[in-house]
Amino acid sequence: MDPLSDVFALLKVESALSARVEAAGPWALRFPAYRHVKFGGVIEGPRWLWIEGSSEQVKLNPGDFYLLTDGRPYCFASDLAAPVLEGVEVMAANLCDDGVVRFGAGQPHTIGAGGRFVFDQEMSGWLVDLLPPVIVIRGDSPQARSLRPALELVQLETKTIRPAAAVIAASLASIVLVNILRAHLASDVPPVGWLGALGDPKIGEALRYMHAEVQRNWKVADLATAVSMSRTSFSERFRAKVGLPPLEYLTRWRMTLARHVLRSDTDTLATIANKIGYDSETAFGLAFKRMFNESPGRYRARMRVAGSGPSKPGSQILAPTFEA
Incomplete structure (x- = not known):
């Protein structure tokens, strides 16, 4: 195996979580600190992403994928002028029977799916400590070619609750993570370190x-x-x-x-x-x-x-x- 495969083979995944969010109108949500890696993809409509305390706000478009790695609280928004609400509370209050979170009305309409990985603490440094706080892979970039089919599968698997959904979600999330790292390696600004x-x-x-x-x-x-x-x-x-x-x-x-x-x-x-x-x-x-x-x-x-x-x-x- 190659070195990246070797590291992944030892990265015991403690959790792989995912959710689909369909939101409409102006909104902004804040999410708390986390461990290791957050990931996601934008299925429909634009949204903004930023890390709490940072002045850099990244606009995400349909087809884009992202990784968050430094553990700080972060925010998503359809409108930068919207009041920022606590994301966990908003999503818990709007969870539908089919497992999809839906809230808001009007335009714009956005759909995204994401989750997180928590790795074995002793191995996580080989990967997490060497990544920048935010990685964005644009859906129209050459590096995103292998991610496009993954986004279609993410869209299909998160539309509703399906048999063996947890198993599929975990496997699909791993595919997404590896391909984001591959795309990051092939980018015009390659990562530093190992x-x-x-x-x-x-x-x-x-x-x-x-x-x-x-x-x-x-x-x-x-x-x-x-x-x-x-x-x-x-x-x-x-x-x-x-x-x-x-x-x-x-x-x-x-x-x-x-x-x-x-x-x-x-x-x-x-x-x-x-x-x-x-x-x-x-x-x-x-x-x-x-x-x-x-x-x-x-x-x-x-x-x-x-x-x-x-x-x-x-x-x-x-x-x-x-x-x-």
């Missing part, structure tokens, strides 16, 4: 090598040769793009994998060490303690007491809450 490095021809290739053969005893010279660069140029470019030296990045990814396995499987410490590239349980233990200030065995015991292992990765779909 996520942006995936789009760099040389550094992205090096990251794929490290993820594909995490157990290999990589040297910086080996990676530089693999991507046809000098050792010095590769090291400088890798650090500039990723924010870490190559082998430090590799160590952090290995330790991330180790924590996942320690929580989800019953493999021995020696087996885990071998799988992620350490010659001995001792070497693995020293590297783990150096990074997390506790031994692998102690970490595994603490996670089991906390009730998080051993288990297999998966999704937990909770009852919908009200989101724009």
Whole structure:
């Protein structure tokens, strides 16, 4: 798998929630702070989006998708002059029997659907911390090509309550999220940090090598040769793009994998060490303690007491809450 797929494979989704909102006339709604990632798409009619405390107001048009990632309260509006009401209260009071929220009268008429993801806290930094507060993918942009069919499915699935709706919604939301990130990577202003490095021809290739053969005893010279660069140029470019030296990045990814396995499987410490590239349980233990200030065995015991292992990765779909 590629690095982004690797990270998603370990991102245990604690919740994926969605709702459809059909609103008419002038309105403005404020929604409270949230964890990790909010997402949505505009099905019909324009609307405005802004983060509380920010002067930047983004106009969204039909076909546009957005991600919100910094956790601050945010607002949607059809009219910037409309009084701002509490969104959760308005939506709870206007929830219809078919699961759609409808309120207001007159023009303009807007329809949108959205929700949120809450990820495993220990893995979320690989993704959430590297994203800007707002990502907007315009529906008429070349990058949105793969999102257009997803928006049609969002529209179909949110029109009314259907059998197995929660399962479909969770899967569809994941497709939307991945495709928004792909579009963001392909945009004219690529992201910074690890996520942006995936789009760099040389550094992205090096990251794929490290993820594909995490157990290999990589040297910086080996990676530089693999991507046809000098050792010095590769090291400088890798650090500039990723924010870490190559082998430090590799160590952090290995330790991330180790924590996942320690929580989800019953493999021995020696087996885990071998799988992620350490010659001995001792070497693995020293590297783990150096990074997390506790031994692998102690970490595994603490996670089991906390009730998080051993288990297999998966999704937990909770009852919908009200989101724009």
